[in-house]
Amino acid sequence: MKKWCIWAALLLLTGSAAGAGAQPPGIDVPRLMENAATAGLPAQARRAFDLTVDEAIERALDRNLDIAVERVNPQLQDLTIAESRSAFLPSVSSNFDLGRSMSPSRSQLDGAGRLSRRTVETESGNAGFGLEQALGWNGGRYTLDWTNARTETNNVFFSFNPSFSSNVALSYTQPILRGRSIDPQRRQLLVSQLNRDISDVDLRETIANTLADVRRAYWDLVYARASVDVQRQALELAEQLVRENRIRVEVGTLAPIEVVQARSEAAARRQTLAEAEQQMRTAELALKQLIVSGTDDELWGADINAVDQPLLDQAPIDVDTAIRTALDARTDIERSRRQQDINTVTLRNLANATLPALDLVGSFRLQGQGGTQLISSALGGPAxxxxxxxYGDALAHIAQLEYPVWNVQLQLSYPLGHSAQKAAHARARLQVQQTRAQIEQIELQIATEVTNAALQIESIRERIDAARVARALAAGPLAPAGRKLEVGPSPNVFVVPAQRDLATARDTELRAILDYQNAVIEFERVQQTSLSRAGISIVGGGLGP
Incomplete structure (x- = not known):
């Protein structure tokens, strides 16, 4: 009776093995990935956090530390621009002083007066205000000075005592050749503004690369979870084979060595499952690093449940349009063009520095005099x-333009021989020609990368089709292998290789689908940016005027 029960159990198990092993050729791999994505992890008290691709991207934009660091650079460049502009801000100066002097009188011409008085005493006070500014549009510079003085003395030769004087002077210097169109200060301002544009390009590049990394990490996690599910199913089939073999050994239809072989295969599957789970944890950690703000982020200690599933787009790829888009918008070519603009500005400055320094200088001054006037009949006599x-009299003289003084002059200087400025300009001109070739090289590299990315997508589409066929074919032998168990041959000879081939085919298909997602991400990325901050050489500033 016991023997008949064992045979009945054996028949039931072989029937279930055949049903489980003979998966239909149309197995739904996306459904398998969805089940793996939503499956909980074994017995861990960690909160699960459902996450879509769009939510991961949103989190990265808000919390990624690389993006946060790069966002500061445009602000730093704004401060550099403000620092460069400060060279063209007006500068105000002022002075105020009081003084008293007592000098011994050595002759009557010292103005001490009586012979018994041998000391010339003078009290003075001065106040002045000045305004100076370099103009940013033509290289000119002006200075405006207003000086005031009060003097009181016992010198008998003074006609005003106390005496008040006031002067207003305006001076303007206009470069005619060197320094008129550009100078080191204006070059620095233009370069700072271009560097500000480059910092925006760098920020866009960091964002584009980071978001591409986020999407890749997300799909890596989806694949890793699906791979865990595939390996878990393979382990279940291997353990089921162990149980079936033990029953056959008990009824005497199978040698004990078959149990050992089945257990060995189950142990190998268990090891593969452990490796897949480790890879899943590594993929999850890589995604967290991109989308959390730190270890105190709510997502850091949670399990990420990637709920989105990959989509396979069969739309044709327009490579020519993609290349044009990349040449117009890619960050490395845009950075190179801004760097070329910097080189052009530097070349202009170096070319201007080779010109003679010819300056037109004009000045205009108004004077005023006031105070108590002493009128005497003779020089040095009593008033x-x-x-x-x-003091108001001095200001009135200025207001009425009573004592004007003006002056105009031309100043010329020119170095003889082959100057350092000419050598720097010649070197910079050659470097600019070199950078033009570098830009053409970058354009060719961009076209190559975009074309290669498109070819990768087409190739992986063919891989996916082939992997689907291989997976369907790998599932087929399990049905005949299951039926062979009923007629007596060793099941390990048929079932173990078939199970192994099916697990490999499933994983290969999952890998191909993940590679397709990564290829699409790469195709989109190469139209926006490059992995390295490519650019061209920056011409040195050289010697300025």
């Missing part, structure tokens, strides 16, 4: 008439 006055 006969005292005319009251003060």
């Amino acid at each position: 006969l008439i005292t005319v009251p006055g003060g």
